[in-house]
Amino acid sequence: MLIAQGISYALPNRDILFADIDLALNKQDKIALIGNNGAGKSTLLKILAGNLPASNGHVSVDTKPYYVPQLFGQFNDYSIAQALQIEDKLNALKEILQGQATDENLASLNDDWTIEERCKEAFAHWNLGELDLAKKMGELSGGQKTKVFLAGIDIHGPEIVLLDEPSNHLDAAGRSILYDYITATTKSLVVVSHDRTLLNLLKIVFELSKRGITIYGGNYDFYAEQKKIERDALQQDLRNKEKALRKAKETEREALERQQKLDARGKKKQEKAGLPTIMMKTFRNNAEKSTARMKGVHDEKIDGISQELNQLRRELPGVDKMKMDLDNSALHPGKVLVTAKHINFGYNSRLLWKHALSFQITSGDRIAIKGTNGSGKTTLIKMILGECPPQSGTLERTGVKAIYIDQDYSLIDNTCKVYEQAQQFNAGGLEEHEVKIRLNRFLFTKAYWDKPCQVLSGGEKMRLILCCLTINHQAPDIIVLDEPTNNLDIQNIEILTAAINEYKGTLLVVSHDEYFLKQINVERSMTVQ
Incomplete structure (x- = not known):
């Protein structure tokens, strides 16, 4: 159905991103395309979709693939109908039903008389409700934008579907619908993702690296076992x-x-x-x-x-090169850190949660904070950290040191260079060479020390934060992670997992990634709704 032969791509500076890639997608194949950040997964997917020309090689397809991108900013000024490329059909149908059955309108509709019904059914399936197709994409949340494009699969009915990080902005309910689709569909799929629950639903893993594509004939768990054997041998x-x-x-x-x-x-x-x-x-x-x-x-x-x-x-692999050495919290396990009784928060006098929250957090707890998008998880974190008081109920906190690592890595000062950022955390007065040794342990070699932090990838910023925590004189008593795996590739998720598993302190995690939560040994969860 889709054959790529000798695909190469050169970046604008003429560096070769990948070369001589051969790939075959047969009927009903379900392929996971994985690789480290910067390997070129998204670029290759765009080439397969026909949205980007290859520098060399060619792609032949029996039918046009349907492509769900990772980023949607380019569609912000489009209506939903325009983004889904169905506006002309919908306008033609409307005019035909009003009696203007012109040749032009009939040609635009192309006998697709059920287009409106399919839109309604697809939007209902993805819990988008009565979303107006004329609404601008820029007015939607990240999760809604993803669901709009996923709904487009049902609307267009393609034989080949290419998905780039489709679960990134989805909450647990959205991910569940996506997983059901991946499992049930008979269409041919190529999926770029770091969501290991999703990857386990796919039958073949293609790993993209400088060596080209290596094929592993199984799901992600099979791939991980093979990679472990390779690492052990190495x-x-x-x-x-x-x-x-x-x-x-x-x-x-x-x-x-x-x-x-x-x-x-x-x-x-x-x-x-x-x-x-x-x-x-x-x-x-x-x-x-x-x-x-x-x-x-x-x-x-x-x-x-x-x-x-x-x-x-x-x-x-990066995780095998690194030495974590995260210090432990100085607090004894079991010390009560936070006690909340019937707390709630409101916007414009309207309470955020149906049921007030009561809970206790003790030193050493590992807790997942769960809830749908917009349910108030971030608000709850701000209360726990003492940044905003509850509007009802009581919340008592002991004096603890907490680190909040959000999705934008706001702990990193983008105006600093990497070495300068590390020095900002050097409360213990480490010598310059000792700070640089720590940076090296987290894969920040000499070539990185004078790099501006703003040019670092999400994975590199996460590693730099972890490095800074090892440089700091006192380990935090609480680490809060807000959707930590959203912008990380699998290698950096493994690095984060290894670091968190070494940390002996209190951990609060907001994440829809159940695989990650299991890997870091989360003990219990709090759900806001």
Whole structure:
């Protein structure tokens, strides 16, 4: 149905994003396209959709794919009907029903007499209610925009569907509808996503990297198992190569010591024999040349092993290269931090929640805060952090240090450079070289130190925050994560998961990502509605 051959794409600066990509999508295939941020997943999806020309290669399709983008800002000035490319049909149908059955209107409608009914059914299916098709896309929330394009699948009925991070802005109810669609559909799918629950519903994983596309014949869990086997093998190769390097250096040292002893013994014999000075110099020069040759042979071997070792280290996944070292909260487990009794909040004298909230948070708790989009999860967080008081009920807080990591990574000062940002958290007075060692541990090499924070990706900003927490003199008593996986690729989600699992303190998480919540060992949840 869709065949891509020799696809390459060069960025405007002429850097090659990917090259010689071959991909085949057959009838009813359900493919997950994954890879690290910057690998080119979204770009490849646009090329497959026909929305972006490849630098080289070509794509052949039997039928036009339907494409759901990750970002929708370009549609803000469009009506919903325009964004879904159904405005002409709807206008033609309206005019025909008013008696203007012109050739132009009939051609625009193209016998699609059920277009209005399909729109209503599709919008109802995605819980969009009676959304006016003339409404501007810019007036919708992120979740509504996603649902509009997902509803377009039912409206257009395509045979090939390309989805770019379709669950990003969806709440639990929206994700459930999406998962049901993925499971039930017989259409051909290519899905770019970091949502591992969704990825487990797809039958094949295509991993995009600098090496091209690697195919794994199973869902995400199967892929993760295979990658673990690969990582374990790589780690074993690394240990073997490190052992070989130590052995080679030891062999060199022993050989040079032996040679030096032989040379010294030979020199004594020559001196006892009373050989002429010119012969003594010849013997000494020969000995030095022999030692130099031996050292050259050993150096060449050591250099070769070192290069192989560096190559293996470069192939390590980011999470395996990093050292987290997140400090623990100084509070003893079980200490009561927050007590809320019948709290509620209101806008224009209207209460936010149907039922007032009562709860207690103790040190060491791991709690998920759940609710539909717009249900007041962020408001609840602000109350817990003491940023806004409840309008009814009581909320008591102990004096604790809390860190709030929101979706925009507001803890990062975009006017700072990476090293300057790290120094802002250096409350313990670490020396400059120690701060830079911490940055290196979080994959911020020397090339990053003078980079402005504003050019960092979401994953890089998250890593920088985690790094800053290790630099800070005192670990936070509470870490609050607000939809932390929304802008992260799988590698950075794994890094975040590893860091959070090392942290021994109180954790509050707003997330619709059930897979992530399970991975970080969330113990209980609070639902606002």
